[in-house]
Amino acid sequence: MSTDVPRFDRRRLLGAAAAGAAAAPLLAGPADATAARTAAAPAPLGRGRAVTTGADRAADDGWSTLAGVRVGVITNPTGVLRNLRNIVDEMHESGEVEIAGVFGPEHGFRGTAQAGGSEGTFIDERTGLTVYDAYGADVAKMTEMFTTADVETVVFDIQDVGSRFYTYIWTMWTAMQAAVATDKRFVVLDRPNPVGGTARGPMMTAAYTSGVGAREIVQQHGMSVGELARFFDGEFLEEHAGGRLTHLDVVEVSGWRRKTLYADTGLDFVMPSPNMPTSDTALAYPGTCMFEGTNLSEGRGTTKPFELIGAPFVDHRWAARLEEADLPGVTFREAYFNPSVNKFAGEVCGGVQVTIQDRDRFDPVRTGVEMLVAAKALYPEFAWRQDSWDTARPFWIDKLTGSTRMRTQIDDGASGDDVEAAWRDELATFDATRRKYLIYR
Structure with missing residues (x-):
């Protein structure tokens, strides 16, 4: 399978100018971060600034980036447009997108399950679409679901909260591996990181990976999910999936900068899970x-x-x-x-x-x-x-x-300064590595 960097559509959206920033490329690929930063006009900092999500940009463009293919959508209640309607409902009613299936993470597609739970596989009453249970699915199971649904393009649109132990990014990681196995295009409709772009905390080690930290990133990763997808593709997929994605596209957020916290985006905060109210x-x-x-x-x-x-x-x-x-x-x-x-x-x-x-x-x-x-x-x-x-x-x-390091340090009476000092070098190394995958200034 070829791992050449694909050519990306460079169409620009008229709506981005109205949002307070020059129109950036609709799709960002692994080589586009520098160009995107150069092309984006400065937007004023401050509260209430206009931020437009990747989902809204794709919808404003008539979903053209998803036209003509069978689409599998990984999303949940946070996958909303500015009108607060779910992207699956909007895509389905528009008639512009052929949805092959929906894939629900932890808490489910409609968000009815508590921590550690999902909604199972079911037929969605509103749309008549099959919703597959993706929570806890391994690569083989995810591959099977994509094949059963006859998916050609996988779309990920979930609001992350910026922490390694929030499971949605690991559902994305599993889906990316399955997309490599089945040679599917992978599209991220990007959203701001609500806690900003600063990386903090200790690194995951291979011996302690799990569903709350499947790969080696730091505790507060400081990336949008689009940037994380680029990081996963560049750093992990070759080793763990046998190759990189042939097509990885990120529909960028416009008007967001790394230091902008969610309260300053002007976006409504939709609860990503039952215990994440604000x-x-x-x-x-x-x-x-x-x-x-x-x-x-x-x-x-x-x-x-x-x-x-x-x-x-x-x-x-x-x-x-x-x-x-x-x-x-x-x-x-x-x-x-x-x-x-x-x-x-x-x-x-x-x-x-x-x-x-x-x-x-x-x-x-x-x-x-x-x-x-x-x-x-x-x-x-x-x-x-x-x-x-x-x-x-x-x-x-x-x-x-x-x-085991933090636990044993605290048991041995270490101070907060001692605990923080222990991760300082690995955090600096991670921060340097991630920079080539960043999209936003």
């Missing part, structure tokens, strides 16, 4: 999701998941100690809550509410580390979650952080 939840998540790997509640079953953290044995001392740390951009309020589901359901938990005061200065991974260090030091009851189904790698925190 863009501030997404900002905290790369750090506070590490509490999934402990016996503290990460706030599931409350109205502030990943912002309320605690347990029945936690008291006022945790908030006081964290406030003394004077971490940038964040404050910690002593808080008490009673989760309705998940850990400690129906029990009163003491803990903290993480309040982001300055989004630009806040470092979620460092914040999460300081919270873990303090909780371990203060409470003898603190423990790391162990999973009986993986006796070789029983600690969930190791899968979240990428190795």
Whole structure:
């Protein structure tokens, strides 16, 4: 199979100029990042700036990039246009796109399933289309589904939240491998990274890869899904799929820059999953999701998941100690809550509410580390979650952080500074590697 870089359509959209930026190429391929950065006219920074998603740009162009082929769409409730209608519903009603099948990730295509669940394979009542269950599918299963549906082009359109342990990017990774196996074109309708373009945290190691971190990237990857697709194609597919994609196209976001957080895009935030209600939840998540790997509640079953953290044995001392740390951009309020589901359901938990005061200065991974260090030091009851189904790698925190290192450092009494210093070199190496795959300035 040829791995030559394909020729890409250079049509420009009139609507991009109205969005406050010169029209960039509709499709970006592996060699297009520099040209795209040069072609894009500067847009004013600031709140409320106009950002247009890849899906809206494709729709504004009459879905022409998907014309004449049978399309398999990987999406969920976040795959919406500016009118907040799902792209599958819009494509289907337009008559411009032949949809061969829809592929639902974790939580499902229509978003009805909780964490770790999916909707199964079913016929969608609204469209009559077959929705295939892609959550947890391996490459062989994904390949089988693409073949059964007779897909010619695979389209990915899901709002990621910028953290390695959010599973949608790994559904994309599996689909990319299946696309190599079946020689399918792969198209990403790109969306902004809601936590911006800064990479943070420790690297995943091969020994600890799983469904919450299938390949070696850092904890907060700092890329859009389109950029990640380019990274996966350039860094991993040759080794793990036997070749690269023959056609990888990214329909770019217009008007977005790397430092722009979701609150400043002017876009409506559609919940990517049941416990990701706001863009501030997404900002905290790369750090506070590490509490999934402990016996503290990460706030599931409350109205502030990943912002309320605690347990029945936690008291006022945790908030006081964290406030003394004077971490940038964040404050910690002593808080008490009673989760309705998940850990400690129906029990009163003491803990903290993480309040982001300055989004630009806040470092979620460092914040999460300081919270873990303090909780371990203060409470003898603190423990790391162990999973009986993986006796070789029983600690969930190791899968979240990428190795045993953070857990053993904290157990040995390391400071937050010590923990952060341990990943500094690998983060710098990753940051340098990813630069050639970046699209946005």
